[in-house]
Amino acid sequence: MSEQSPYEQLGVAENASFEEIQDAKKRLTQEHQNNPKTVQNIEAAYDTIIMERLRMRQEGKIKVPDRIRFPEKSSEIVNSSAPDTSNNSYSWLKRLLDNPSVPEILWPGAVFLILAVIAVFTKAETSSPLPLLLAFGFGANIYFLNRKEKLFWRAFLISFIALCVGLGGGYALANLMITSQTGIIFNQEQFASLFTFCLFWLISSFIR
Structure with missing residues (x-):
C-alpha cells in the first residue's frame, strides 16, 4: 500500500x-x-x-x-x-395539546351537548338532576382523556381541576351577569353546569 x-x-x-x-x-x-x-x-x-x-x-x-x-x-x-x-420553553405546551381528528372532537361534543340540553330544560326543583349530570360529565371527561394516554390518575386530576374551574368560573360569571343586570335566561346552577360542560368538551378534545 x-x-x-x-x-x-x-x-x-x-x-x-x-x-x-x-x-x-x-x-x-x-x-x-x-x-x-x-x-x-x-x-x-x-x-x-x-x-x-x-x-x-x-x-x-x-x-x-x-x-x-x-x-x-x-x-x-x-x-x-x-x-x-x-429545553424549549414551549415544549411542555406542545406535549400537552392534542391535534384531534374530527371524530375525536364530535364524540365528546355530542356527549356534552346532550348533557347541556338536559341541564337547560331542567327546572329548579328540590331534586335537581344537575349534580348527576355533572357527575356523568366528569366521568365522561375522564374516559375521553384516559383513552389517549392510558394514564387514569392524570385524566382524573385534569378532570377534577376542570370541574372546579368550570363550576367556580360558571358561578362567578352568572353572579357578574346578574350584578350588571345583563339578561340571563338560566339560573346560576344551570349556567355553571353549561360552562363546565363546555370546558369538559374543550379539554377532552384538545388536551392529551
Missing part, C-alpha cells in the same frame, strides 16, 4: 468530496480493524489528504468545511446546542 497514493489507498478519486473521503476511511477502518498496520496506513493516508486539502485551502483553491478542519469543535458545538432545543 505504501507505493499507492493516499487517494488510491482510500479508494477514492482525487476530486472526491470530503464526505466521500471520510466515508471511505470509516469503511476501510472497520474492514481492517483486526489489522493495526493496515489501519495505521489508512489513517496516515487520510491525514495526508486532509493536510493537502488544507494547504490548497490556504492557497484559495478550495474551501474546507469547518467540520472537517475541526471535527472535535463541531461535535462540541452540536452537543452544547442540543440542550437548548430540548
Whole structure:
C-alpha cells in the first residue's frame, strides 16, 4: 500500500468530496480493524489528504468545511446546542395539546351537548338532576382523556381541576351577569353546569 497514493489507498478519486473521503476511511477502518498496520496506513493516508486539502485551502483553491478542519469543535458545538432545543420553553405546551381528528372532537361534543340540553330544560326543583349530570360529565371527561394516554390518575386530576374551574368560573360569571343586570335566561346552577360542560368538551378534545 505504501507505493499507492493516499487517494488510491482510500479508494477514492482525487476530486472526491470530503464526505466521500471520510466515508471511505470509516469503511476501510472497520474492514481492517483486526489489522493495526493496515489501519495505521489508512489513517496516515487520510491525514495526508486532509493536510493537502488544507494547504490548497490556504492557497484559495478550495474551501474546507469547518467540520472537517475541526471535527472535535463541531461535535462540541452540536452537543452544547442540543440542550437548548430540548429545553424549549414551549415544549411542555406542545406535549400537552392534542391535534384531534374530527371524530375525536364530535364524540365528546355530542356527549356534552346532550348533557347541556338536559341541564337547560331542567327546572329548579328540590331534586335537581344537575349534580348527576355533572357527575356523568366528569366521568365522561375522564374516559375521553384516559383513552389517549392510558394514564387514569392524570385524566382524573385534569378532570377534577376542570370541574372546579368550570363550576367556580360558571358561578362567578352568572353572579357578574346578574350584578350588571345583563339578561340571563338560566339560573346560576344551570349556567355553571353549561360552562363546565363546555370546558369538559374543550379539554377532552384538545388536551392529551
